Amino acid sequence: MNSERRVSREPFYMGFDFCYPWGDEFIVELATPTCPYRCTFCAIHIPNSGKREADELSNDILPQIRFAIDYCKRFKSRNIFRINLSLAGSLLDTNSVDPESLMLAIDHIGEHTDIKWLNFETRAELLTGDRYDEICDRAESANLNVIPAVGYETRSSRVRNDLLHKFLPDEVFEQMVTTVSRRHRALKPLCLIKPWEAAVDEWRQEAFDTVAYLARLQAETGVEMEVHVAPTYVAPETPLYKQFQQGKYHVVRERDFLETLRSFRGLDVRVWVCPHSETRAVPHGDMVQTCARPDIYMTLMHEFNMTNDYGIIDGYLAMLPALEAEARALRNPAGDDPFRQVPNAPCA
């Protein structure tokens, strides 16, 4: 394997590489065989990181973990406290990951770092009691806490299953939360904002209902939720992309996303914003940013993630008209609206 390709570049959010720091977390995008599901929005057919060759894919994740941990040591000054294992599938899918190499990876992280938290991505039905116990026991021996990250996507069963093809019934998700609660652990549900074409009021209400439901589950089960919300982006060669090409799907706009985020104030649950598409979106397929300073957006979202202070969102929304005016002047002195809904573009 060519280790040069594993070297992350900064600013890390501008590129998409194998492993990189994100604030005080360290993200590892494992190159494994991909998920057998085909959710309509998912770029899963693009093996992580979209720049990896097919012959690099392996369900033995230990060599990748070894490399990532060595690389992570360069970022000692960031006080990295959590490692996030991401992949084009599920860490508990034996087609994607060799269970033994997962256990050895946990040992390696425990032995070679001071990191105390480990996130891993999986589907809900694969997190059975036995497997969760096995992973928790191994992590405890390695002095690590584990947090499963599970794609829940959205509250409406019709949208989640009929439109997005997630094939995740509510009962399965809730059973998994019960499994996690047995060991009084934490959970990272992954949720999409505007996952289907709908009127603004409709998808915003759906997003609110999703986060409110997770807050209620947290209160009922004691499982500490860190709800990850992400504006849906259009990935190439997906059913969503076809809709986008036909002009039937329009991406979320920044202001609507922020207003939606603001509506979560008062829900007693921690919210985490995933602010970018990790370069997987087709041209114009990512959230429409209407200001000239995406760096301000990134900084403020990072601060919001650290604090969950909704005053940050209020402040950014108050600044937005001035930032948009600045962007208009910079990008289009002739005065046309550069933020009109962008015509659907062919895939690069």
Ligand code: SF4
């Ligand atoms: S969203 Fe998850 S379950 Fe669906 S295809 Fe992508 S990785 Fe598989």
